Amino acid sequence: MNLSEQHRDRTDIPNADWESHMRRLRPILDLLKEKDRTLGEWYLKGETAQEALQHRAYDGKAPAKTAIEALSKEYGRKNKDDPKTVGIWNGIRSDQIGASLSLEIDGGEIFPKSLEISLNEKNERRGSRLGDYRSVAEVLSEVVRTYDSFYVTYGPFFYYTNKVFDDRPGVSWMLYLPHVLTSSEVPEARALIPVTRDGKQQGTIIVSVTDEVFDVNNRTHVKAANDIEIRLADQDLLPRYIDL
Incomplete structure (x- = not known):
């Protein structure tokens, strides 16, 4: 991962x-x-x-x-x-x-x-070294609070060959963006986890799979992440690397 x-x-x-x-x-x-x-x-x-x-x-x-x-x-x-x-x-x-x-x-x-x-x-399909998606999200949240990240993505390394847009971050297992997002904006997400600082939400972790570890060889998992990427891009919420 x-x-x-x-x-x-x-x-x-x-x-x-x-x-x-x-x-x-x-x-x-x-x-x-x-x-x-x-x-x-x-x-x-x-x-x-x-x-x-x-x-x-x-x-x-x-x-x-x-x-x-x-x-x-x-x-x-x-x-x-x-x-x-x-x-x-x-x-x-x-x-x-x-x-x-x-x-x-x-x-x-x-x-x-x-x-x-x-x-x-x-053996990542049997479990994640960092735990379930909630546990992994704690690590992403710590990274965001430390560096005030533009984005954070987490998942299998080779997902980059499966993401929709070459010029934008992929969702993979989960993606943090500095936006307050709701399920109506990203209905394809399996979970939306707020990231807060000083009691105020500064962004959202978007999770594509919640019932197991994301598997890049699982077409259902890849499609779930791809669908989220398309939804975010359609709303101009998925940044281009060149604009960061």
């Missing part, structure tokens, strides 16, 4: 401020650990497996000093305002419980930034 999102970054974070970005990411990682204990330890990515286990991303709750130093060294020869990536993984090489995360930072204000979380799930 993959989580993908885009956002505009906060303007008060200096360029190459690795510690601030990693601290802001920590609550999302803590929630992932609550859902799956194999998501409790994180390491900086490297070119080899041995190298990728050299630096723990965190010492307890705080970003590890050695990780900050490694990132600073890696990007030391680049301009501070160049795009950069924080890449971490859970240190497990497995088709079933491996996981990785990539966060884009810096690069100015022209293009949005992104967060990608990849969770290997070889």
Whole structure:
């Protein structure tokens, strides 16, 4: 399963401020650990497996000093305002419980930034590592509250070959949009979950399948997601990447 999102970054974070970005990411990682204990330890990515286990991303709750130093060294020869990536993984090489995360930072204000979380799930049809759709929605909500996302999508990686519009996000298992949506606007949705901040709804998570885990090989599941995409696009609610 993959989580993908885009956002505009906060303007008060200096360029190459690795510690601030990693601290802001920590609550999302803590929630992932609550859902799956194999998501409790994180390491900086490297070119080899041995190298990728050299630096723990965190010492307890705080970003590890050695990780900050490694990132600073890696990007030391680049301009501070160049795009950069924080890449971490859970240190497990497995088709079933491996996981990785990539966060884009810096690069100015022209293009949005992104967060990608990849969770290997070889037997995903039997269950989801993050739980049922309500449990997964809790993770999406935390991401939205952290980054004020333009959208967040979650589902099988290969759904991108089945979505209706190449130039827009797909619904897949679930999609967050920063709109207050009702069942009359999206009747094809199996569930609409509000995302709130400070007691006010800031958006909605649209769920395509609720009785089981979304399966990209299930035509009924794919059709449900496709129908939602068409409905949203007809109402000008499904954004184009170029407009973000």
